[in-house]
Amino acid sequence: MIYSKMMRNLKADSIIQKYNASEIEAKWQKIWEKEKIYSPNLDAPASLSTKKPFYNLMMFPYPSAEGMHVGNMYAFTGADVYGRFKRMQGNDVFEPIGLDGFGIHSENYAIKVGKHPVDQAKISEKKFYRQLKSIGNGFDWTRTVETYKPEYYKWTQWLFIQLFKAGLAYRKKAPVNFCPSCKTVLADEQVEEGKCERCNSVVEKRDLEQWFFRITKYADRLLSNLTQIDWSEKVKIAQKQWIRKSEGINLRFKVKDMDIYFEMFDSVPQTFMAQTFTVIAPEHPMVHELIKSTGHEKPVIEFIAKIKKKKATNKYDLEKKPEGIFTGRYLEYTPTGKLIPIWIASYAIYGYGTGVVNCSAHDERDFIFAKKYGIPLHPVMFPQDPAEAKKVKNLEYCYHHAENGVLQEPVEFKGRKWGEVRLGVIEFIGKKGYGEKSVHYHLRDWLISRQRYWGPPIPMINCEKCGWQPVPEKDLPVKLPYIEDYKPLGIHSAGSGQAGKAPLASHPEFYKTKCPKCGGEAKRETDVSDTFLDSSWYFLRYLATDWNDIPFPMPKSKIENSAQRAAWLPVNMYIGGAEHSVLHLLYSRFITMVLHDLKIISFEEPFTHFRAHGLIVKNGAKMSKSKGNIVVPDAYVKKFGADTLRAYLMFMGPFGQGGDFRDTGIEGMYRFVRRVWSLVSSIKYQVSSIEGKDESLELERSMHKTIKSVTEDIKNLSYNTAIAHLMEYHNELSAFYTKYKILNTKYCKTLILLLAPFAPHLSEELYQLLVNKKEFSSIHLASWPKFDPKFLIKNEMVIVAQINGKLRGNIMVDSATSKNKAKIEELVRKDGNVAKHLEGKAIKKIIYVEGKVINFVIA
């Protein structure tokens, strides 16, 4: 009994060598790195290289957890498949990786695990790079970038100085998010639904003086350039909405009895004659002057304090019902010749437009506000239906944004439709001198300061005599010192309006310095910059890791090879998460435009192509620690191998869509991988030809068809269908081999070449078995198979027979017959089932689509 079991196992082993994923994968990763097959020569002059440079980039991870989860791996694998495909198509592919290790995410993680961020960075780096290596991507490991290394952030600081010198960095007092429990300010992106993402307490607003980048200056270009770049549509739409350009007019009127003019932005100028009151934002600095000697000072100030408190303690749940108070002032509204009251209203936003709103019966919020406080309303536009018009006149509801609404005022536009007069009204208002055409954006300037430790210190020095001075470039980097009290301090005595304090502010040995201009006593900026500044330019740095005197390749630099390396830019394909639509992807575009305008680089868009990948979920929910559904790749890599995991992840669904991770699914893929292994490894010494066998031509045809569909699928990032086609092809090869015990190696070679981007180790191992060359030449540098269209033309085809669009039968014909409608009709009529259904029926019409379908239309 024991003997027979042993014999069986022995028998199996002697036929084929067992597939050992971890052995194969470790072996090839080592050889690839040694042979530098993924490290293109960046300095080869374009004229000497026959290969076209292709910069294939994926968003580098921020190490803010124990390590990568399969979601990260999914993204990297999908990007890597594309890079490998391009490499086999004859491009010189540069595919770098690094760590976005500076910033609040990584810092919070360090604090959480009780490690100093500097020490944790070292641990994370090791862990992430080990994991990234284990998945077998074609990364150029000779050029990694870590944003927290002084040789990197030296240039992040340099970048800040370039913006400052160009007038694009400035200081301003601004409300920021403050978490009272964590005693720290938070970035906007760390506030989720008004609550701190770490401790879930309600975030407050505090006024602090901050550094800003003038991204609003680029709003129009950031918007208009979108038409020129090939990006996932949803990301373009998100950016468009974030920038949100709004065209209208700026009205300008005098405040009665004062030497103050109010400017009001109105994007719906058609109803300007309906304005009966004006509201101003509670935070508006003009309010204090406005209320002087009106007798309304006390209640107004109390009201403002109340609203501020409400806004501060509850950013999002601010009650929908507007609140307000009369200021005691009036506006001389020339178009109607009337005095209209100026109110303060909770719904007016200081940061948008001019902070002052012109209010009428044709705006929902204004309407509700006026009704609540008994302010008169005066509709000037009515529905065509007289009954409805009466309701509007009686202020029964707010009538707005109606294309067909008929205007009554001004007389010049009486009877005209709302939807048609917009431009005419703007022109009219301009001529009358009430205001002029104006454009506003939702996009605000980029708040760059962080009162935190783990980031590049902002390279600015404040001198009492000379003001803010940039650190001289020769003194860069301003090194982040290793301090023990690195935890965020937050704001002392919250609510007192005191400035926030960064950890470095407790270190005179850091901030005490000399003014670079006058040499007098001066103080360094102790805030650090936003982590999104680090990542806004990293793609440039990958091409220049060796240089200390230049941040990245510049076409005009005299530094050796700088111009050649610049030829690799911009990025040809960028793959990453859609969650960065209006953060990283917008900031990178902005910084690139600035560098272009400063004539430092030659292009103004960083990524010519961008594709957003989907999200991997587990049990239908986004992976998160609190839900306990994080899937870590390591165990799967160990059990099934990276190839199986890669192929499984790519097979789950369309790459742009993501999917639900399941253990049973990965076992199916493991089966496929082992089948490929056993098929290909068992025919390795096969030399005879399959000519003459019944299915040989069919097999040839299948091969060409598979090459065609897999090539197209990968181009479209339809990895799931590419793998499905490979499975079908494999099934055919396997069936043939089972039947005849013979198979030409070329069919297997095609299979593994097409499989190489998905399962790089397995295909490399099998390729070496098949090619049996003396000198090593990697499958990943081999040429992508080409198909011959002549094999795609079918000699025989199935013509589907329909009656009134319903399937009733089919016939097999040769291609010559398929061109003959009459012949097809004759043949189809002979089909028993078709004949039965046609019997005794009058045929009205016969539609024949060549080579596909014939449809009989009967009564």
Place this chain on the structure above:
RNA sequence: GGGCAAGUGGCGGAAUGGUAUACGCGGUAGUCUCAAAAACUACUAGUCGCAAGGCUGUGUGGGUUCGACUCCCUCCUUGCCCACCA
């Protein structure tokens, strides 16, 4: 409130105007085995029928078409993003 994406077998999904459910998972039966696992083979949308074959079927209701998962309109549901933006 606004925008975007999506709704197809038991499940992930395929098909972008022409045989709906490719490929895979799961399931059922079988082969091998003392047995199990693995592997392999066959079947697997529902329904009526011995069978041939018929009928129904891609969230809902309508429309266009010889023919609709696919195009147009209505509504419903889910997910994601933005949101007092004048």
